[in-house]
Amino acid sequence: MERVTGMWNKFKNYWYRQDKVAYIFLAPSLIILFLFAFIPLVCSVVIGFMNMDIFFNNISFAGFHNFIKAFQDDRFLNAVKNTIVFALAEMPLQIIIGLLIANLLYKNTFLNKMFRSVFFIPVVCSMAAIGVVWSLLLDGNIGMVPYLFNKVFGINEISYFREVRTAMPTVILMTVWKNFGYTMSILVVGIQGIPTDYFEAAEIDGANGSQKFFAITIPQLLPSLGFCIITNLIGSLQVFDQVYVTTGGGPQRSTETLVYYIYKTGFTNPYDLGYASAMSVIMLVIILALSLPIYLRMFAKER
Amino acid sequence: MKRKLALVMVSVLSVGALAACGNTASPIAASQDASASGGSSAASETGTDASASGTEASGQSASADGKGVTIQFWNSFTGSDGDILRSIVDQYNKENTDGITVNMDIMPAETLSEKLAPAITTGTAPALLIQGNMDMALYAGEGNIEPMDDFFDATGTDQSDFTQSALDGLSMDGHQYMIPMQWFTQYLYYNKDLFKAAGIEKAPDTWDEMAEDAAKITNPDKKVYGAGFCVSGGVTWMDSMILSNGGKILSDDNTKSELNSDANLKTMQFIQKVANSGDTPKGATGADLDNLMMANQLGMVVNGPWMVNGLKENDINFGVAPIPQGTSGRVGIAEISAFSIPKGTPEDQKAAAYKFIAYWNTTATCKEWSMQNGFPPYLKSVAADSEVQANEYVKAFSAINDYGVAFGTGVKSASSINADVMFPLVENVMAGNDPQTELKAASDKIDQMLAAK
Numbered sequence: 049m050e051r052v053t054g055m056w057n058k059f060k061n062y063w064y065r066q067d068k069v070a071y072i073f074l075a076p077s078l079i080i081l082f083l084f085a086f087i088p089l090v091c092s093v094v095i096g097f098m099n100m101d102i103f104f105n106n107i108s109f110a111g112f113h114n115f116i117k118a119f120q121d122d123r124f125l126n127a128v129k130n131t132i133v134f135a136l137a138e139m140p141l142q143i144i145i146g147l148l149i150a151n152l153l154y155k156n157t158f159l160n161k162m163f164r165s166v167f168f169i170p171v172v173c174s175m176a177a178i179g180v181v182w183s184l185l186l187d188g189n190i191g192m193v194p195y196l197f198n199k200v201f202g203i204n205e206i207s208y209f210r211e212v213r214t215a216m217p218t219v220i221l222m223t224v225w226k227n228f229g230y231t232m233s234i235l236v237v238g239i240q241g242i243p244t245d246y247f248e249a250a251e252i253d254g255a256n257g258s259q260k261f262f263a264i265t266i267p268q269l270l271p272s273l274g275f276c277i278i279t280n281l282i283g284s285l286q287v288f289d290q291v292y293v294t295t296g297g298g299p300q301r302s303t304e305t306l307v308y309y310i311y312k313t314g315f316t317n318p319y320d321l322g323y324a325s326a327m328s329v330i331m332l333v334i335i336l337a338l339s340l341p342i343y344l345r346m347f348a349k350e351r
Numbered sequence: 352m353k354r355k356l357a358l359v360m361v362s363v364l365s366v367g368a369l370a371a372c373g374n375t376a377s378p379i380a381a382s383q384d385a386s387a388s389g390g391s392s393a394a395s396e397t398g399t400d401a402s403a404s405g406t407e408a409s410g411q412s413a414s415a416d417g418k419g420v421t422i423q424f425w426n427s428f429t430g431s432d433g434d435i436l437r438s439i440v441d442q443y444n445k446e447n448t449d450g451i452t453v454n455m456d457i458m459p460a461e462t463l464s465e466k467l468a469p470a471i472t473t474g475t476a477p478a479l480l481i482q483g484n485m486d487m488a489l490y491a492g493e494g495n496i497e498p499m500d501d502f503f504d505a506t507g508t509d510q511s512d513f514t515q516s517a518l519d520g521l522s523m524d525g526h527q528y529m530i531p532m533q534w535f536t537q538y539l540y541y542n543k544d545l546f547k548a549a550g551i552e553k554a555p556d557t558w559d560e561m562a563e564d565a566a567k568i569t570n571p572d573k574k575v576y577g578a579g580f581c582v583s584g585g586v587t588w589m590d591s592m593i594l595s596n597g598g599k600i601l602s603d604d605n606t607k608s609e610l611n612s613d614a615n616l617k618t619m620q621f622i623q624k625v626a627n628s629g630d631t632p633k634g635a636t637g638a639d640l641d642n643l644m645m646a647n648q649l650g651m652v653v654n655g656p657w658m659v660n661g662l663k664e665n666d667i668n669f670g671v672a673p674i675p676q677g678t679s680g681r682v683g684i685a686e687i688s689a690f691s692i693p694k695g696t697p698e699d700q701k702a703a704a705y706k707f708i709a710y711w712n713t714t715a716t717c718k719e720w721s722m723q724n725g726f727p728p729y730l731k732s733v734a735a736d737s738e739v740q741a742n743e744y745v746k747a748f749s750a751i752n753d754y755g756v757a758f759g760t761g762v763k764s765a766s767s768i769n770a771d772v773m774f775p776l777v778e779n780v781m782a783g784n785d786p787q788t789e790l791k792a793a794s795d796k797i798d799q800m801l802a803a804k
Binding site: 105301 | 633
């Protein structure tokens with residue numbers, strides 16, 4: 049009994065010390081990160097240096113062969129290009145649309161709340177389901193959108209996911225449509241957190257709406273914006289589901305992204321885990337190179 | 352305030368991290384969804400139960416005759432033929448006197464190949480599979496499926512009843528790695544109503560005639576296309592076309608590419624001409640073309656026997672003809688769907704699988720399959736049956752004996768060559784790229800694939 053109370057006291061000591069209790073709260077996330085992010089990361093770096101397929105037969109050391117192969121592989125370079133195009137178009141679009149709408153809807157009126165909920169609905173739907181829905185809506189033969197465009201505007205019926213010039217923009221717009229609600233809701237919280245004194249003072253000085261937006265809202269929102277930019281950028285560099293469901297990387301590999309190609313290499317014939325891992329390590333480097341500067345800058349500001 | 356914001360961010364970040372985990376896992380999750388949406392979710396659920404009880408049963412009996420054993424059976428018969436297959440499996444489960452239960456899990460072909468490889472590595476593969484003959488070299492070459500040399504002796508199945516080429520297409524290095532389940536080649540389906548409307552009397556006999564007929568049938572106002580050529584997810588019509596025009600894809604000993612030739616350049620130019628004519632939907636997948644056929648919007652398409660049931664269900668007035676011939680004859684790539692047994696399958700489960708394969712390869716079962724699906728028989732006893740001979744579709748599909756040719760037997764990358772080189776090749780050519788440049792690039796790519804161990 050004494051032992052139990054002893055332990056209880058120890059726990060209480062721990063619990064009431066902020067610097068220590070933090071570890072308890074962090075533990076679940078850290079364990080998950082360790083198991084599902086850190087271990088696989090280390091494994092893929094190791095496997096990247098191996099000749100190894102998914103059947104684990106005839107494993108041998110490959111040195112830098114897989115990495116060199118990547119930079120000589122047109123399909124890999126094409127995938128890198130597509131991924132960067134996707135990220136650089138999708139992320140700003142999402143931020144801008146999310147920001148504008150957040151600025152319109154940040155007051156907690158009934159209508160605003162309703163619109164915010166409606167815009168958030170696609171975020172909670174699965175990308176697979178949304179991809180299927182849009183594939184059907186945009187299908188060149190049976191789709192409703194091309195049909196209506198033809199009837200109303202007289203535009204020739206286009207098969208959006210099946211033509212090189214439209215496929216990537218369509219995938220990008222679909223992703224923005226699905227995800228901007230997420231950005232919007234974070235920015236709404238950010239705007240609501242800006243002290244109203246700033247706006248009142250500006251109004252007294254005769255500032256108009258756009259002046260308030262650019263001189264108060266945006267500077268005050270920088271931490272939230274930075275967060276949105278980083279998470280969106282990383283997320284869009286890992287684009288996979290929408291491509292898998294809608295275009296399958298086509299037409300003519302114009303929407304084949306890095307993760308999609310890595311997946312195809314590792315988990316379908318030729319089942320080349322070594323090469324797939326090497327490519328994912330390169331992808332990690334690309335993501336770090338693009339997001340680290342923004343990340344550092346954001347933290348410099350915070351301090 | 353800042354702290355509050357930081358708290359929100361941290362919580363969002365952790366949600367984001369979880370979501371990211373979800374993303375990386377999504378392919379497999381998606382594939383499970385896909386198999387579930389195929390109507391087999393209940394089946395797979397009971398499948399897990401059954402597999403447990405199966406191991407239990409095998410533990411009890413531990414006999415090598417397969418009695419009382421439950422086995423898992425994966426295949427990708429997602430079409431209406433899957434319903435017929437299911438009824439045959441159900442019938443077997445009811446009627447067999449050995450207490451064997453075959454638990455079938457039907458999933459899309461892509462899903463099957465994605466799930467199978469890791470399943471074999473982790474020792475969780477099913478005891479019985481249906482794979483294509485083009486997958487054999489990849490799986491058998493690394494010992495990932497069991498040789499089945501003892502199948503005929505063990506089950507008393509009459510080997511001489513099999514058409515020899517069907518068995519040959521499934522053997523490698525002197526071992527029988529797979530046992531036939533069905534075979535087929537490519538045929539020309541045509542829409543009789545659209546033919547009549549365009550004033551065409553009969554199905555085209557050559558690729559040139561097919562292009563001419565397509566031009567007559569195409570009607571942009573009604574969104575009707577003359578002919579469909581898929582750029583992915585369908586039968587390898589371009590392989591057939593290339594070979595029928597006297598061109599080659601691989602050398603005779605399958606060690607290097609012979610794609611970059613004058614004959615093939617002409618074939619590619621022909622394909623480009625047809626694509627430019629607007630008589631064929633651009634960038635269509637096999638599934639797109641299926642939909643167009645079922646909607647009376649496509650005049651002609653090259654496809655396999657499984658299309659018959661769909662066309663019948665949709666009341667399409669259609670005909671089946673041999674695949675058009677090229678300048679040097681008629682060629683259709685022949686494929687065999689076959690039973691295989693993954694490595695590491697316990698002896699008793701293997702014995703049970705053997706028994707089901709033997710049941711399939713009886714005259715009665717194969718006859719039922721041919722009568723219901725129109726598949727051409729590979730068992731001589733079924734081919735000799737008068738009822739089977741009288742079946743309109745079996746008659747048309749039996750053209751496999753006249754022009755069916757196997758592709759890439761013994762080549763590990765056979766199916767990759769089609770999926771990652773040949774289909775992209777025709778996709779690029781149909782999109783207007785220079786045929787000569789594309790042929791050269793494709794040829795180099797094939798050489799690379801053949802050189803990789």
